[in-house]
Amino acid sequence: MSQTHQGSGAGPGQQPGQNRPGQMTAVMRAVAQQAGPKVLRIGLVQGGRVIEERIIKQRTSVTIGTSEKSMFVIPSQAVPAQFKLFELIGTEYHLNFLDGMKGRVALQTGISDIEGLRGQARRVGNAYQVRLTEEARGKIVVGETTFLFQFVAPPPPQPRPQLPLSVKGGLASQIDWDLTIIAAFSFLLHFGLIGAMYSDWMDPPVNEDFNIQGLVDLSKNLPPVQTETPTDATPSPSATASASQPSEGKKASSGGKAGGGSVSDRQAAALSQQAEAMQMQMLAAFGGNSAVQGALNRSDIPPQDLSGVAKSGAGVSNTGGDLRLGSGGGGVVQPGKAGGGLAGIGNTGGGGTGSGAGKETAVKGPTGDAQIGSTTASVPVSNAERVVAGLRPKFRACYNKGLASDPGMAGAVTIVTKVAPNGEVSAADASNVSGLSSDVVACIQRAVRNAQFDAPGGSGSTINIPVKFVQQGK
Template identity: 30%
Template sequence: MAAQQGKVLRVGVIQGGKIVEERVLPARQPVTIGTSPRNTIVVAHSELPPSFQVFSCQGERHTLHFREGMDGRIQGAQGTATDFAALVSQGHAKAQGGGYAVPLREDERGKIVLGEVTLLWQFVAPPPESPRPVLPKEAKGNHFKSMDRLFVSVLVGSFLLHSGVYVALANTDLPKEVTLEEIPERFAKVLIPEKQPAPKKVEEKKAEVVTEAKPEAKKDAAEKKPVEPPEQVAAKKAARAAAVAKAVQSKGILKVLGALGPSSGGGAVADVFGAGGGMGDVATALSGAGGVALATDPGAGGGRKGGGQGGKASIGDLATTGGGSVGYGTKADVRVSGSVQADEAEVDSAEIDQQKLASFVRARMGLIKACYENALKRNPGLKGKVAIRFTILETGGLSDITAAVNTLASPDVASCIVGTMRTWRTQFKPSGPVTVEYPFVFSPVN
């Protein structure tokens, strides 16, 4: 039953009544057939499975494999043929791996029918190995003869030149380092320039001269100014007082005060300021005021107003009712307090953890509460709901922040929350933008 050493397997493939392939396989090599390109025999356009093992090799022996129901036969040297069913019934085929295995001899041949494909096999002597082709010496040529002479000459010359330069530089001594004392004087002047003397401070001296000259200039100006006589000074004061009185009579309520009274030929200024004559200026006139009197203007349609007698009254004669004392309190800010509750957020992606997002918002709830309490100072009864819609980007930042719902009736609170959330950056890194709607409920505490 053992196959002699040196025999190889010859296989022919028949498909559609035609031989499509014939091969001599190397010794001791398993044979597979199927539609997969990794098989030993590939039959692409067929109903075969991707791979099926037909022959295996155990040592020096070949074994044929087939499955139950598969058609085929084995023919011996005497010409007797036995089909697969008879091999199974006689016990020559042994069950193995969901099929049957039959050991083969070198003088046996046979066929296997695999659907539309028929496989013929037999053992033959291996073909002699063809000698390896060797080129003759004339075809091989000479490496030196095939090279370009000009190129080789330039290459050799360049190598010699660079080698000579390298040897010359290697044998050249490096120049000795020169110290600062050994540098020639003409080079030292160029490298180290002489230090120039510092300029003198001329501006300070000029300032001192000007400062000392100022008192002398003032003294000369005072000596040159002429001294006016007392009569000229008194005349100037009288002219200035007359101009002031004329200006008073032409200005609104001052015109009323400057009107003439029926009791005297002077104006009401004389009634108000007293009977002193020859006032020098306004300050002097006001120093004589003793009370308040209502004057009339003859040119304005005459008569005293209100039927009064034109008497004088001082500030002390004016009395008020309910003369109680008024107390002043200290300034204090009204302290308000609000409550902020966050409802469950609406997230359109499973990549964002609801609990982690809620913890992130709770850690920053003080900023949102501050926006509400600032508005609560102006409106203590302010309460309602604000739902903020935003998008979490791949970087963790927030964008498209808007107030989707606002029943608080205060756009300032919603704007403050939106501005605060623009600076937030979450720890989430989603694969794409995620839209979130987060509701906040606001109510006053006191």
């Protein structure tokens, strides 16, 4: 069979396509035997047929038997459930065989039967042990199963299987990232514009100061009220006297056109009073927020003495003289009383006479006590008295909690406690309940269930705990 020529060319007297002497082909290098100690090759024969053949790549002991943990599972009772047929001691294999096994083994001394090896074998327990070299081979018969073994060179390690690059790439390699990025920016741009259209963060801010000031200016610039003078009215003497006396106001008013509406001093004062009243009402309705402060800081709003307004009752309402700030009430200034100025609005301490509300006195409810009677147990428990005494503060707390809802409560109860063999409380039943509410009884039962006694052993114990609850001082 021809081999692939290795090298750059053929030597003298050598035909093309032939290997040079000593040249190793690629196939020969691929199947070159691995250096190192030899390993076992074992064949399992049953019924005259080889049913299993295995190369023990890792040098380790070979076990046989009926156990599933054995390397070779055989249906034979002649060996233990897990028997080391080939045992690795250090770096050398040893053959272990029992009485009743048959076979032949080829050693350096020659071919020998198993029966003949018993004389030169080392006895280990009930088994015989013979050292094997790498040239040893043979067969061992165990019941109806035959083991064929020999030492062979270890097979070359198989390369780890790898997936194709098209499969290893996964989903990420199949994505068109340029198109994905463009689509993502497009979605962000479009949905951002739509969100901006339907949101209010782009709306201009509302100037509250301007709105309040506009309302105040609108109330001041109301048109004058047209009053009709009766034709048959007789002029009063004061009007006649005022008409005969020259005044600057009358001269100014006479300079108007005929038929034009003129506003008298009385009407101007009335309109100014109405404007001031509306201004104060709006300031009170807005509760003195930042917008009101801005309106008050305007230079075109005439300052007013609020204390004087409160005392006189002008500019607030026609029915009362109180100055009420805010729709929900607040400071009230009544005319004619001490501290009626603006500085007294925030005084919440007593009335004008300085009287107080008195000293606060805490009232305590009734408290009770828990009295524990003598306990009885079906099986003695060493620390029963100490554990029951430790439960007394919890009983008292349950009773005091019940007194908060029923101050006249008093009564007694017996807790039948079942203690498990390990000392834990398995049940706490209430009996002979008198005068106590169900909440107090349930609280006491919970306290007993959480207790821990010493282990009574056997089938446990039953402890009866009588408790009487009385109010302190009775």
